[in-house]
Structures are given as C-alpha cells and as structure tokens.
Amino acid sequence: MIEFYLDAKSGVAPYLQLVHQVRRALKLGALRAGDQLPTVREVVTRIAINPNTVFKAYRELEHEGLVAARAGVGTFVTATTSDDVIATLVPIRHDLEQWLVRARAAGLDEDSIEALFRDTFRSERYVAS
Amino acid sequence: MSEAAIETVGLGKRYQRRWALEDCTFRIPRGHVVGLVGPNGAGKSTLLNLAAGLLAPSAGSIKVLGEQPARDAAQLARVGFVPQDAALYGWLSIEGHLRLGEHCNPQWDAKAAHARLAELGLSTRQRAGKLSGGQRAQLSLTIALAKCPELLLLDEPVASLDPLARREFLGLLMSTVAGRDVSIVLSSHLVSDIERVCDYLIVLVDSRVRVAGEIEELLAGHHRLIGLRQPGVAAPANQTVIAARETDRQRMLVVRSDGPVVETGWEIESINLEDLVLAYMGEGAARQAQLPTTQAAP
CATH class of the missing domain: 3.40.50.300 (P-loop containing nucleotide triphosphate hydrolases)
Incomplete structure (x- = not known):
C-alpha cells in the first residue's frame, strides 16, 4: 500500500505529486502488479485534498498504463514500470543531450538553457492548446 | 442540474x-x-x-x-x-x-x-x-x-x-x-x-x-513577467497587468495572459496561487499598473 503526502512548497501541481509518488513506489517495488491503490475517499480524508486531484492523478496513471480502474472495486496496479516507457525515453533523452551540447557550444550557461527550455515549452503549450 | x-x-x-x-x-x-x-x-x-x-x-x-x-x-x-x-x-x-x-x-x-x-x-x-x-x-x-x-x-x-x-x-x-x-x-x-x-x-x-x-485555469492563465524597465515600453501585447512592481531598472508584472508573450526581453514564470491572490489583493499595485497599459494604447 502507498501512503500519499503533499508538499505545498514544492511548486509541483498536487496531482503530479501523487503521480510521481506512485511512479517512484513502482520503481522501488513498494507497489507491484495487482496491488490496490487507496480509494479516492481514503486519500482525501487522510491528506485533505480535493477529490478531483486524486481522480486526475489516477487518470494520468491509467493513461500511462500503470494502473487500471475496475468499476465499483477500485484502482489496481497493472504493471511495474514498463520497459516500453523506458525504451521510448532513451532516444528522446539522447536528442536532448545533443541539444544541450549545442547550447553550451553556443555559449549558453545553465540558467539561460533552463530559461530557454521553459519559455519554449510554455509557448509550445500555448500553440498546442 | x-x-x-x-x-x-x-x-x-x-x-x-x-x-x-x-x-x-x-x-x-x-x-x-x-x-x-x-x-x-x-x-x-x-x-x-x-x-x-x-x-x-x-x-x-x-x-x-x-x-x-x-x-x-x-x-x-x-x-x-x-x-x-x-x-x-x-x-x-x-x-x-x-x-x-x-x-x-x-x-x-x-x-x-x-x-x-x-x-x-x-x-x-x-x-x-x-x-x-x-x-x-x-x-x-x-x-x-x-x-x-x-x-x-x-x-x-x-x-x-x-x-x-x-x-x-x-x-x-x-x-x-x-x-x-x-x-x-x-x-x-x-x-x-x-x-x-x-x-x-x-x-x-x-x-x-x-x-x-x-x-x-486561473493558474494557467496568469504569469509573472520580469523585464528591464524602459520608458515608454508597456506590458507585452495580450497581457493584462494585474500588479506591477518597479525598481529604477527592473519591472516585475503579474499579468493575465490572453495569449503567448511574443515580445523578447521578458522572462516568464508561472505563478502559484498565493502570489496570484496577493496580486489581486494589492490594490495599490493594480492602480499603478494601469499606467503602462494605457500609455501603450496607440
């Protein structure tokens, strides 16, 4: 079983914090296939957050194929961190590393690189939405 | 319902x-x-x-x-x-x-x-x-x-x-x-x-x-903009200024964004709920902030 918590100061959206905590538990083996996640009601009673935050986190995890909801029963872990997910990350990470090399070669320091990434990420999200 | x-x-x-x-x-x-x-x-x-x-x-x-x-x-x-x-x-x-x-x-x-x-x-x-x-x-x-x-x-x-x-x-x-x-x-x-x-x-x-x-939606639609203070330069287009703070060099704005910031020279940060609430609560800041946007109107 997993015990959720919320770090109000982290600046990370609450639902993402829950997602990260499940992912980490999967990686560490604290959660295995077949385990049940706490019900929405249990989570909100315990850590006093809006139910929609938990629904959203569980939906996201479902979307990633890590858990599955069984109607009227609860949400269950279907996979430990899937090798497929990791496999798709490798080439993307490789591209990013190459991009970082180019950015440094162009004379950008850490802060500028981070700012550039954030700005691009944000304006791309505007275009996408 | x-x-x-x-x-x-x-x-x-x-x-x-x-x-x-x-x-x-x-x-x-x-x-x-x-x-x-x-x-x-x-x-x-x-x-x-x-x-x-x-x-x-x-x-x-x-x-x-x-x-x-x-x-x-x-x-x-x-x-x-x-x-x-x-x-x-x-x-x-x-x-x-x-x-x-x-x-x-x-x-x-x-x-x-x-x-x-x-x-x-x-x-x-x-x-x-x-x-x-x-x-x-x-x-x-x-x-x-x-x-x-x-x-x-x-x-x-x-x-x-x-x-x-x-x-x-x-x-x-x-x-x-x-x-x-x-x-x-x-x-x-x-x-x-x-x-x-x-x-x-x-x-x-x-x-x-x-x-x-x-x-x-409020958090996604508001940003903090940080840029250099330049006379006659207003807030970027598509941005409604909620609160503004200035030093002799720097301007820090909290804005409601109706679109992306296209102008360069602004650093854009997301904003947390507390800062968003404070921006709307600070009445002095809001009135001061009206100035640059009205000056910007052609």
Whole structure:
C-alpha cells in the first residue's frame, strides 16, 4: 500500500505529486502488479485534498498504463514500470543531450538553457492548446 | 442540474452608509469546492450570509441553486450553513443538537451523523460547551452535513483550529465531496488550505469580486513577467497587468495572459496561487499598473 503526502512548497501541481509518488513506489517495488491503490475517499480524508486531484492523478496513471480502474472495486496496479516507457525515453533523452551540447557550444550557461527550455515549452503549450 | 450553485447579478449589500458588498456579478457552477478569499472586511461573510438567506440584498439579486435564498422551507433544506463561530448551544448535549436538527429538517441522516461522531470519538452525551475548538467545528459540520444539503456554505471554518484539527476537518469535508454530489463554498485566509481543497476561487477586495474562476485555469492563465524597465515600453501585447512592481531598472508584472508573450526581453514564470491572490489583493499595485497599459494604447 502507498501512503500519499503533499508538499505545498514544492511548486509541483498536487496531482503530479501523487503521480510521481506512485511512479517512484513502482520503481522501488513498494507497489507491484495487482496491488490496490487507496480509494479516492481514503486519500482525501487522510491528506485533505480535493477529490478531483486524486481522480486526475489516477487518470494520468491509467493513461500511462500503470494502473487500471475496475468499476465499483477500485484502482489496481497493472504493471511495474514498463520497459516500453523506458525504451521510448532513451532516444528522446539522447536528442536532448545533443541539444544541450549545442547550447553550451553556443555559449549558453545553465540558467539561460533552463530559461530557454521553459519559455519554449510554455509557448509550445500555448500553440498546442 | 443546470442551475448554478450561486448566481448573482449586480448584488450589493449596504449597512447604513457603507456598502459591504457592491456590484457583484458572478456565476458558480455546481459541483465545485469554492474558496472565497479577501482581506478582512472585504465582504466575505456578507456574501455567505446573503447566500444563506440570513441577509437580504440592498441591490441586485442572488439565486442559490436556482432559487431565492431562504424563500421557503424546501429551499432552506437544500443549503447548509456553518457560520464563523460554529453556532452551537453550550448547555445542550451533542444528542440534543442532533435531535434539534432532526426536528427542524425534513431530510435528516441521523445514521450518518452518529457514525461520524463515533469516528471522531465523541460521546453524544457531552455538552457542546465542553468541547474543544476542533470538536465544536466537527460537530457543527456534522450537523450541517446531516441535512444532506446540495450546497454547503462555511464561513472561516478552520480559522480558530490548530493544524491537526484543521487537517481533520478538511479531510472530513473532502470525504463528503468524494462521497456525494455537493457544492461547497468556504471562506478562508489560508491560501495553502484553499490550494489543497478548492478547485474554484473567488477573490473579494473592497466589497467587489476581483476575479473568479477555476483555479487550474486561473493558474494557467496568469504569469509573472520580469523585464528591464524602459520608458515608454508597456506590458507585452495580450497581457493584462494585474500588479506591477518597479525598481529604477527592473519591472516585475503579474499579468493575465490572453495569449503567448511574443515580445523578447521578458522572462516568464508561472505563478502559484498565493502570489496570484496577493496580486489581486494589492490594490495599490493594480492602480499603478494601469499606467503602462494605457500609455501603450496607440
């Protein structure tokens, strides 16, 4: 079983914090296939957050194929961190590393690189939405 | 279900000469947990009392669940209200409070109320006057919930509670939201609590609604911009300045974004709920901020 918590100061959206905590538990083996996640009601009673935050986190995890909801029963872990997910990350990470090399070669320091990434990420999200 | 939880048009309330609430027009859809924030005396309690039907408007109109507040017994039964001081009778036992509630309300879930009190470890024989602040708040909430209201109004429900009691109170409130279809409006000074439990925000300042909307959308639609201060250079296009701070060199803006910032020279940061609330509360900052945008108009 997993015990959720919320770090109000982290600046990370609450639902993402829950997602990260499940992912980490999967990686560490604290959660295995077949385990049940706490019900929405249990989570909100315990850590006093809006139910929609938990629904959203569980939906996201479902979307990633890590858990599955069984109607009227609860949400269950279907996979430990899937090798497929990791496999798709490798080439993307490789591209990013190459991009970082180019950015440094162009004379950008850490802060500028981070700012550039954030700005691009944000304006791309505007275009996408 | 299409009617709003609360809908107001030009709503105002005057106490003798002073307007406690003025020209409020907003619509809160059902199914939300709404956080009502604002400085002391901004009109939060007045708004909640109007919604509960304990006050009558001096101007404009308010509809709660599609009807005039406190129009009849049926409307009253649909709305639960937990006032600021958790209105309880000190000399009356918990059991007495439950019987009183049952007597006054057509729909009364005595079973759920007893179950909840058992969960809280409260004996129904205790007198309300002997309870701690946290227990009083819990009892007051239990009574309001036993009515099975469609809308629950809470005025500063956790203001006087210690952190643990606050967490337990809000946990109980959220488990109720998870269990059934109920809309909630609660006022609070604690933005960190609002951030946890609410999904909708109303900021009241100086008797007026400054901003209202779903929190997720508000956070996505506001940014902090940091740039160099240059004479004659206004805020970027598509951005409405909410608050501005300047030094002789730098400008820091909190803006409502109606589109991406296309101009270069601005660093863009996302904003957290507390800063967003503060930006709307700081009236001085807002007025100062009007200047650059009006200068920018061709």
